[in-house]
Amino acid sequence: MSTVSTARTARRLAGEHPAWMLLRSAHAAAAVTLLGRHLAGGTRRLPETELVERLEDDIAELRRQGFTLPHSAGPQVSEWLRDGVLVRRPTVRADGGTGPEQLELSDGALAAITFVAGLTDPHPVATPTRLSIVLKTVRDVADAVEPDPESRLAALRAERARLDAEIDRVRRGAAAPLDPAGVAERVREVLALADGVPADLLRVRAALTSTDAELRRGLTESGPARDAFVDDVFRGVDHLAETPAGRNLTEFRAVLDAGEHDATAHVTRLLQAPGAAAELTPAEVAALRRLVADLRSATDDATGTLTALRRALQRAARSGDLPQEQALAGLLREAEATALELADEVPPHAPTRLTLKLGAVAPASPAGIRPHDPADDRPAPLVRPRAATTDAPTDLAALRALARSAEIDEDELRGNVNDVVARRGGATVGEVLRAHPATQGLASVVGLLSLAERHGRRDGGTEDITWSGARGSLRRARVPRHRFEEPVP
Structure with a gap:
């Protein structure tokens, strides 16, 4: 460069x-x-x-x-x-x-x-321990990639001879030579290496977040690339885990899972070694005690980030609503900005004169509410269009009937109640049904009872009501008696 x-x-x-x-x-x-x-x-x-x-x-x-x-x-x-x-x-x-x-x-x-x-608090520029670690690592890497079988066999035989001599010494009960200062120096080298792991995992998380942003930008653009990505999601392909950062994190976690138990036991043995802990400062001893826990915590944080990003990306790809969600978020931000501009001019208690029609039936208990579960990323069933059997025009009356079956027509029920009250001066739910049959069947009955609870007066006792079911059969029920004494607003 x-x-x-x-x-x-x-x-x-x-x-x-x-x-x-x-x-x-x-x-x-x-x-x-x-x-x-x-x-x-x-x-x-x-x-x-x-x-x-x-x-x-x-x-x-x-x-x-x-x-x-x-x-x-x-x-x-x-x-x-x-x-x-x-x-x-x-x-x-x-x-x-x-x-x-x-x-x-x-x-x-x-x-x-x-x-x-x-x-x-600078670390010593060069120590024999650090130099030995460097040379041993270079030797191990060189032995692992040695192409000559004879040279590789010679290295393995030398290592076996060293191990045999160590085994023989232990069998004879000879005590291992202990250099507390040397052990402490090697522990410091380990702590120095481990201290950089959280920063490395932060870089992994930053790379995953950047990749996630790029994939999300691709979801907002229609074309073959987006279609291929959505197909990959449904086939189970994990694009985030397949990135270099994702593979690095997966391998790092696998190494930690395999060696965590042994590493904890090794730390305990180091702290119990005669004279070794005395050469370390209290801060170094504390860092050594929480070494494995800190590595596990940093790894779990990075893995949790990968999991959260993966699930959010899958939901966005499977829903297909990401552009609409972004448009809605933009409209909400515009509304918020407008509200902030008018905050000094419009008092908080000023009426908005806006109404929103809701369903006539309110849930009477928490069991009637089914909250949305954001963690449920299962895709909706595929909607397959059915070919038309005839070229006949759409039946508008059928469409209206379908729309009425999905929601109680409260406007119609309010008009029925007000008509009977205007002619008689008051009416019960049964009298309204006798004057105006339930065009939606049970839905009309439920809607009238809801209006009676909100705008009527409990009259005591019960009354029998009748209506026609979906197939024309007569239905009967006994309900609490309510009386409408004035028009329903």
């Missing part, structure tokens, strides 16, 4: 990369400290309100010590969100669904905090 290209890339990163923007901000020293304290330790994610509350006290204390900071944490958190230092992540519930959003550090912000931590 040429000097000009490198400089242009650096200039672009300086203006958009969260790590660079955080380190060159006006409050970089305090920001790195505050974010590292609340989101880079044992707690990796917090609700926005809780994070603001925790920052308020720290900001006040730093201002008393001479730091120039905003008076409130809310605007500062908003600025970090705008710059990409903080990102919003939905909470993944145990059932796989998503809950309220929380804030966490972006991968760039975590890299900046780690960089500053390395400046304040």
